[in-house]
Amino acid sequence: xxxxxxxxxxxxxxQAGETQLRVENIQLNFGGVAAxxxxxxxxxxxxxxxxxxxxxxxxxxLLNCISGLYRPQRGRILFYNDKExxxxxxxxxxxxxxxxxxxxxxxxxxxHMSVLDNLLAGAHIHMRSNLFSSLIYWGTAxxxxxxxxxxxxxxxxxxxxxxxxxxxxxxxxxxxxxxxxMGRALAMQPSILLLDEPMAGMNSEEKEDMARFILDINEEHxxxxxxxxxxxxxxxxxxxxxxVLNFGQKIGEGTPDEVRNxxxxxxxxxxxxxxxxxxxxxxxxxxxKE
Amino acid sequence: MISGIFHSSxxxxxxxxxxxxxKIRLVILFLFLLAFPFIFxxxxxYLTLANxxxxxxxGAIGLNIxxxxxxxxxxxxxxxxxxxxxTAGILTARLGMPWWASTIAACFATALVGVxxxxxxxxxxxxxxxxxxxxxQVIILWIVTNWGAVTGGVEALVVPNPTLFGVRLNxxxxxxxxxxxxxxxxxxxxxxxxxTHYGRAFIAIRDQDIAASVMGVDLFKxxxxxxxxxxxxxxxxxxxxxxxxxxxxxxxxxxxVSVLYLAMIIIGGLGSVTGSFLGATFMTLLPALLTNLGxxxxxxxxxxxxxxxxxxxxxxxxxIILFLIFEPExxxxxxxxxxxxxxxxxxxx
Ligand SMILES: Nc1ncnc2c1ncn2[C@@H]1O[C@H](COP(=O)(O)OP(=O)(O)OP(=O)(O)O)[C@@H](O)[C@H]1O
Ligand SMILES: [Mg+2]
Numbered sequence: 001x002x003x004x005x006x007x008x009x010x011x012x013x014x015q016a017g018e019t020q021l022r023v024e025n026i027q028l029n030f031g032g033v034a035a036x037x038x039x040x041x042x043x044x045x046x047x048x049x050x051x052x053x054x055x056x057x058x059x060x061x062l063l064n065c066i067s068g069l070y071r072p073q074r075g076r077i078l079f080y081n082d083k084e085x086x087x088x089x090x091x092x093x094x095x096x097x098x099x100x101x102x103x104x105x106x107x108x109x110x111x112h113m114s115v116l117d118n119l120l121a122g123a124h125i126h127m128r129s130n131l132f133s134s135l136i137y138w139g140t141a142x143x144x145x146x147x148x149x150x151x152x153x154x155x156x157x158x159x160x161x162x163x164x165x166x167x168x169x170x171x172x173x174x175x176x177x178x179x180x181x182m183g184r185a186l187a188m189q190p191s192i193l194l195l196d197e198p199m200a201g202m203n204s205e206e207k208e209d210m211a212r213f214i215l216d217i218n219e220e221h222x223x224x225x226x227x228x229x230x231x232x233x234x235x236x237x238x239x240x241x242x243x244v245l246n247f248g249q250k251i252g253e254g255t256p257d258e259v260r261n262x263x264x265x266x267x268x269x270x271x272x273x274x275x276x277x278x279x280x281x282x283x284x285x286x287x288x289k290e
Numbered sequence: 291m292i293s294g295i296f297h298s299s300x301x302x303x304x305x306x307x308x309x310x311x312x313k314i315r316l317v318i319l320f321l322f323l324l325a326f327p328f329i330f331x332x333x334x335x336y337l338t339l340a341n342x343x344x345x346x347x348x349g350a351i352g353l354n355i356x357x358x359x360x361x362x363x364x365x366x367x368x369x370x371x372x373x374x375x376x377t378a379g380i381l382t383a384r385l386g387m388p389w390w391a392s393t394i395a396a397c398f399a400t401a402l403v404g405v406x407x408x409x410x411x412x413x414x415x416x417x418x419x420x421x422x423x424x425x426x427q428v429i430i431l432w433i434v435t436n437w438g439a440v441t442g443g444v445e446a447l448v449v450p451n452p453t454l455f456g457v458r459l460n461x462x463x464x465x466x467x468x469x470x471x472x473x474x475x476x477x478x479x480x481x482x483x484x485x486t487h488y489g490r491a492f493i494a495i496r497d498q499d500i501a502a503s504v505m506g507v508d509l510f511k512x513x514x515x516x517x518x519x520x521x522x523x524x525x526x527x528x529x530x531x532x533x534x535x536x537x538x539x540x541x542x543x544x545x546x547v548s549v550l551y552l553a554m555i556i557i558g559g560l561g562s563v564t565g566s567f568l569g570a571t572f573m574t575l576l577p578a579l580l581t582n583l584g585x586x587x588x589x590x591x592x593x594x595x596x597x598x599x600x601x602x603x604x605x606x607x608x609x610i611i612l613f614l615i616f617e618p619e620x621x622x623x624x625x626x627x628x629x630x631x632x633x634x635x636x637x638x639x
Contacts, residue, residue: 069500091503092500092504093504093506093508096506097506101504102504104501110493110494112493121487123487124487124494124506125506129487134487134489135482136482137482137486188506
């Protein structure tokens with residue numbers, strides 16, 4: 001399908017393959033519980049990196065450290081655009097301004113706003129009109145509003161949510177809310193997009209749509225994607241690399257093939273009744289499981 | 291795709307019809323407000339009520355920006371109004387500032403005080419924030435009543451009459467224009483605010499503050515900004531009462547006022563400008579109506595006389611409780627239902 005994008009969704013200035021995000025020796029404790037132990041990993045520009053692991057492995061905690069919601073006791077997280085930024089020193093809104101966007105495992109939309117307003121709220125960091133201009137809605141405020149109103153229309157197109165743009169998000173189905181939440185993160189024109197279980201609780205058709213959107217965003221716009229997902233079919237299918245966490249430790253990393261054949265990873269999943277990797281490499285008829 | 295286009299144009303069509311009806315309603319309201327003081331020129335009572343309603347609307351919009359839109363509960367309304375009223379009164383009475391200059395100064399002073407007492411909002415939510423803002427109320431009134439040299443203490447502060455080109459402004463008829471012109475400006479500015487990223491950031495903080503911060507909203511900055519804008523308007527309402535009545539007394543700014551304004555926006559509709567209008571009007575007119583009904587009843591049932599205050603208070607409380615039970619979304623919801631009914635009117639079965 002042809003889409004006339006008037007705006008890029010990607011604000012990164014790096015070349016594909018350059019290191020964009022580096023997690024160094026992160027240690028995160030909750031009281032006596034270690035949620036993350038000495039985690040190291042790097043995310044490269046324009047790749048899809050999946051983070052997998054059993055429940056409670058520390059996947060969400062890792063994203064929360066990156067977006068500044070949790071503060072690790074040790075280690076640091078570095079983000080590169082024009083220069084190196086130490087994310088671990090910054091507040092969530094400052095991290096967002098660097099172009100790090102995310103969605104949440106449990107949908108955290110602005111419930112009483114329309115879909116449109118949620119998307120516009122996602123573009124908050126790009127809005128510059130001053131308070132006075134806003135109060136009289138004249139000059140920069142009005143121009144800016146019209147420009148971003150057009151911009152979010154691109155996202156509405158991309159995510160195929162034309163028919164619900166004026167609905168209040170609280171009234172939408174779970175699957176659509178997940179989609180809108182990803183749209184809100186995209187409206188930030190992110191350099192890197194962190195998605196926490198974007199397909200959880202969806203039926204196979206919705207999952208396929210979502211996988212297609214993620215691939216679109218990655219391939220057409222070059223947005224780097226860090227994806228937490230439990231559905232191994234999807235993960236093996238769409239990710240370039242995979243990081244495996246278990247009880248707060250990184251137990252494996254590599255291409256889908258390498259991870260599938262990593263004995264430590266297979267062992268970590270042995271508790272489950274079936275091996276999650278039993279299907280063939282290009283076989284994705286597993287989408288419908290759950 | 292075709293269905294998509296169809297759908298969007300259908301929605302545009304609905305939106306257009308909605309704005310048409312809206313425009314007609316606004317024009318009617320505007321004409322009514324223009325005609326009102328001429329129709330009731332000889333009836334000072336109605337004009338006084340209209341001025342009280344206008345001032346209450348400004349105060350209610352101010353409080354609604356903070357509580358309804360940003361989700362930061364405040365029990366400091368009375369105190370903030372006192373800051374506005376006393377700043378305006380003192381600057382005009384003691385320093386001879388013109389009424390309009392002292393009014394502007396009062397707005398900024400109240401915004402500043404609002405920001406100061408808004409600082410705990412970064413750490414406190416819900417009931418804890420309510421207590422923190424209640425302490426603003428208590429501290430401000432304590433200063434007002436104990437700093438007699440400046441505020442007049444428990445005595446009334448007398449403010450010279452406001453004039454414009456030699457015309458006394460605080461007659462009921464003249465002040466009507468001051469009040470309602472400001473209501474108009476405040477309404478337009480507030481509606482505009484919520485079309486832009488400032489207003490969206492406020493609502494985002496109310497709905498989901500963690501997500502807001504991850505979307506790049508500086509919670510500290512925007513919460514304080516909400517306190518500033520809100521208090522600015524509340525201070526304006528306070529300054530207007532000072533110039534309108536030519537007298538400022540601390541009894542008009544007790545915690546009762548804070549509760550009354552909260553009731554206004556809850557009954558009117560949280561997070562809605564229309565709701566602020568409806569709530570302020572309703573809560574200002576209801577006590578007046580009850581008083582009048584009481585007077586009328588006194589003629590027929592003389593025995594009711596001693597019970598009257600209780601009946602009035604009781605009815606007032608009952609109305610609020612009934613609202614909370616049956617229409618928690620307030621008058622604004624009822625108003626929307628009425629509009630929907632008439633929009634679908636020929637086909638409403
Ligand atoms: N705010 C918190 N307070 C205390 N413990 C926490 C907190 N957040 C996470 N944990 C603990 O940290 C560990 C990792 O949790 P996390 O949510 O990161 O796991 P996860 O890999 O995302 O799991 P799931 O697949 O179920 O989402 C768990 O033991 C969890 O109980
Ligand atoms: Mg999780």
